[in-house]
Amino acid sequence: xxxxxxxxxxxxxxxxxxxxxxxxxxxxxxxxxxxIDYKSxxxxxxxxxxxxxxxxxxxxxxxxxADAILAEETGEHRAVAGEAPTSGRGRVWIVDPxxxxxxxxxxxxxxxxxxxxxxxxVPSIGVIVDPTRNEWFGATVDGPAxxxxxxxxxxxxxxxxDFVISxxxxxRSAVTRSRNVRKAIRIPRSMGSAALALAYVGNGRFDAFxxxxxxxxxxxxxxxxxxxRAGARVTAMDGGPWFSLAHGPRSIGILAAPAVHxxxxxxxxx
Numbered sequence: 001x002x003x004x005x006x007x008x009x010x011x012x013x014x015x016x017x018x019x020x021x022x023x024x025x026x027x028x029x030x031x032x033x034x035x036i037d038y039k040s041x042x043x044x045x046x047x048x049x050x051x052x053x054x055x056x057x058x059x060x061x062x063x064x065x066a067d068a069i070l071a072e073e074t075g076e077h078r079a080v081a082g083e084a085p086t087s088g089r090g091r092v093w094i095v096d097p098x099x100x101x102x103x104x105x106x107x108x109x110x111x112x113x114x115x116x117x118x119x120x121x122v123p124s125i126g127v128i129v130d131p132t133r134n135e136w137f138g139a140t141v142d143g144p145a146x147x148x149x150x151x152x153x154x155x156x157x158x159x160x161x162d163f164v165i166s167x168x169x170x171x172r173s174a175v176t177r178s179r180n181v182r183k184a185i186r187i188p189r190s191m192g193s194a195a196l197a198l199a200y201v202g203n204g205r206f207d208a209f210x211x212x213x214x215x216x217x218x219x220x221x222x223x224x225x226x227x228x229r230a231g232a233r234v235t236a237m238d239g240g241p242w243f244s245l246a247h248g249p250r251s252i253g254i255l256a257a258p259a260v261h262x263x264x265x266x267x268x269x270x
Contacts, residue, residue, distance in 0.1 A: 006143035008117075008125050015115045015127040016136055018059055022052040022097060022113040023131030031107050046105050049073055052097035052113065060093050070245075071095040072218045086245045088121035096218035100193030114195040116221030123243050126222030128199040137199040137226045145202045145230035152203035154232040155258050160265065162186055163207035166197035169269060170212045181210075181268050198223035201256045202230035208257035210269050212237055215252035217245065224254060233259040239266060 006012065029048040053073045060069055061077075069077035070085040070092055077085065085092045093115065098104055100111030109132040117125035128137040137152075139145040145152050157163060167188040169178050182188060189206070191197045194215055199222075200206040209227070224242050228234045234242045237253035257265045 006140045008140040008142065011117055011125050012127070012138055012140055014063060015117065015125055016129075016138060018056055019113045019115050019127045019129035019136060020131075021059075022056055022115075023129045025052045025055060026098060026104070026111070026113070027131045030104065030109075046098070046101060048104065049098045049101060053095060056095050056097055056113075056115065060095075064091070064093075067091040067093055069093045069095060070217060071097070072216070073097065088245050090120065092118045092245070094118055094218050094221035096195060099195040099219060100191075103192045108192065110191050110196065111193050112196040112199070114218060114222045116218075116225065118221060118243075118245065121245055123221050123225040126225035128195055128222055128226060130196060137202055137223075139202070139222075139226040139229040141225065141229075143229065145226045145228075147203050152230050154201055154227065154230045155204040155207040157204075157207055157258070160184055160261050163261075164189060165265075166191060166194075166200070166206045166209045166211075167269075168194075168211040168214070170214070174212070177269055181265075184268055194219045195223045198254070198256060199226050201227040201232050208232075208255070208261070208265055210255045210257075210265065211253060212269070213253045214250050215254060216249040217243070217247065217252070220252055220254055224256065227256040231258070232256045233262040235262070235266070237266075237270065 026048050053071050068085040096114040099114050104111040113129040115127045124141040126139045163185040165185050165188050198209045201209050224234050234256040236242050242254050
């Protein structure tokens, strides 16, 4: 196991081990589910979600009892000191125990575990575990992005016309804007796991990622840091900061792309 020197090495290793353990939980239940609940017309939640999250939350409480947690299924877990996870103060673990639930429930092997650590409002650690491929992406705020412990970097393609992009646009004129982007790039793709797709920007599997809205903190806290530390420029859809604990669920939009092409892509999708 290789790690670059970082002040966050212990926390990163904890998150990696926890993500891998959660991945084992997911694979133990993959294509063997007994219970699927429908949260809404578009969402499902599986017993694997709950088991994975319960295990992650338990281990964080055990190891870091003074830390707060913001988790997709069970919401806010206040720190012992009483700070709310969304206060922007102190240490907050941001957890998605299963990103890509619809894929998972349908037997499509594209899903992941996402664990991020936000300190005083700043994403400081990110780990994305893909248990189907035995891959883990990691990053710290003071170190490189890595894949299975080896440094990675975002796309260095010269031309946007060669780009393969993870894209989900919405709102007024979405059809027109989507058409404009399609003309400018090689092809768009949609994986069904935003966190994994955003992490893929970190090693150039996707040259860029854009989703206009609908994302939550647990979708982006870890993967956005990974893309950023790999050299991509990551912003909100207005070009401003990409992460804030003040954003409510499903209210976040993000564009991650190589810095040299970021403005051009932002102009196309806005």
